[in-house]
Amino acid sequence: xxxxxxxxxxxxxxxxLHLKALSRMNSETRYPSDSEAPADRFEAKDSEQAxxxxxxxxxxxxxxxxx
Numbered sequence: 001x002x003x004x005x006x007x008x009x010x011x012x013x014x015x016x017l018h019l020k021a022l023s024r025m026n027s028e029t030r031y032p033s034d035s036e037a038p039a040d041r042f043e044a045k046d047s048e049q050a051x052x053x054x055x056x057x058x059x060x061x062x063x064x065x066x067x
Contacts, residue, residue: 013060021049022057 001011029038
C-alpha cells in the first residue's frame with residue numbers, strides 16, 4: 001500500500017482490510033512446504049476472509065481506475 005500511496009492514491013479504504021489472509025493464501029498455495037493439498041491448509045473462515053478482502057480490493061481498484 002505504501003507504493004500506491006507514494007503514487008498519490010488515497011489508500012484509506014484499504015487500510016482497514018485484513019489483507020494478511022490474501023498474502024497467506026498466496027504464499028502457502030504458491031510455495032507449499034509439504035505434500036498437504038492447498039485446499040486442506042485453510043478453513044472456511046480463512047476462505048471467507050480472503051474472498052471478502054479480495055472483493056473489497058477489487059471494488060477499490062475499479063473505483064480508482066474508473067471502470
